[in-house]
Amino acid sequence: MLGEYRITGRRASEIAASVEAGVGSGALPPGTVLPPMRELAGVLGVNPNTVAAAYRTLRERGVIETDGRRGSRVRARPASAPRDELRIAVPAGVRDIAAGNPDVRLLPALDAALAGAARRYAQAPTLYGDDPVAPELARLARADLDADGVPAGPVAVTSGALDGVERVLIAHLRPGDGVALEDPGWGGVLDLVPALGLRALPVAVDDDGPVPEAVARALEAGARALIVTARAQNPTGAAVSGARAAELRALLAGYPDVLVISDDHAHGIVDVPLHTLGGVTRHWAVIRSTAKAYGPDLRLAVLTGDAVTLDRLRGRQRLGAGWVSRLLQYAMVELLSSGAVDRVAVARSYGQRRDGLVGALAEYGVRAHGRSGMNVWVPVADETAVVTRMMGAGWAVAPGSRFRVEAGPGVRMTVSSLSPSEVPGLAAAVAAAVRLVGGGRFG
Secondary structure, eight states, rough: OEEEEEOOSSSSSHHHHHHHHHHTTTHHHHBBBBOOOEEEEEHHHSSSHHHHHHHHHHHHHTEEEEEGGGGGGEOOOOOTGGGOOOOOOOOTTOOOOOOOOOOOGGSOOOHHHHHHHHHHHHHSOOOOSSSOOOOHHHHHHHHHHHTTTTOOOOOEEESSSHHHHHHHHHHOTTTTTTEEEEEEOOOOHHHHHTTTOEEEEEEEETTTEHHHHHHHHHHTTTEEEEEEESOOOOOTOOOOOOOHHHHHHHHHTTTTTTEEEEEOTTTTOOOOOOOTTTSSSSSSEEEEESHHHOOOOOOEEEEEEEHHHHHHHHHHHHTTSSOOOHHHHHHHHHHHHHSSSHHHHHHHHHHHHHHHHHHHHHHOOOOBOSSSSEEEEEESSSSHHHHHHHTTEEEOEEEESSSSSOOEEEEEEETTTOOOOGGHHHHHHHHHTTOOOOOOOOO
């Protein structure tokens, strides 16, 4: 199982360090199956819970993955590499529905917006000491937030959603603090939390968002923060419903010191209403990236939150990047002011493709999830086998290991590049690959 390598240690941290050292040296290559927890506990003379804690730490760091009865094994990537590098090479002639990108045909042209931004800049060049947020962008963003019922608060601008999440976490948390996060969930957050020295507390997800019982367990385990994707959750397409938001708000009312971050990255491409958790605790933030609706290369997100959180975030930002380029902010003002994105039409386009695929899979008896956004998630028994079979059938899908910690295996398909005529063939290929094994749960 491990060849000649011997895992050592008496404490969870020592056992985890021993495994990580073996992975780093190449003694434990990708795919190496680790001993069952009870077996290793017997060899080391420790409590099985100690080994369980070590394996949990290794999963959080992305060193190993656990796949039900198949056990725990070393991941097929360097321990320091982000989950986004868990990509498969897509040969010529294979349709790539794994990348997670928006439909470029639905993104607005940027030439007029950038030209307008240049004109604004010519009239008032940005200098040191200027307000880091363009006042007109703050006004437009705040109006959008108000329309969706987001509590009042100042506005900040960061270089994308993940930058915003990181800055909000740093504003309140310290290494070792627990963070409740969705599982399966966005690989960027799953990597970021342990990279900051924080402790990931996976929370199960269903079509309506984080499961309250799972959130309660994480809070009872000492979570200092909760990160929730409001709509178009990646990879499952979940959207927090009104009823689920009410349950979570009632639960969080008993934990007023917990930091709550709502990621609304899909603003502008979805037609389901926003149900945010902002304002139920003392410290909170709602983050809106422009990537999906206006283009990933804009690298811009607007966020709001309580005054203390925003003050800390902007103060720390001044000590680093200082501000997000006013040229990009001005371009965003031009795009918002001109109505460059027809939000209703974009949401309808993604919805038709997503719902079409989910419906076609249902006809084969395959349970798929995709309530909102541009992704469809299919729980499977063996994601490696399904990914391989799909590749053979001419489709590249994303392995679920990029998006999960403790949740069961699955595959993610991004519908943004699909045409309606491709949906029946894709559904048939998925059904054949999973051998008609559906599933009504995420974990």
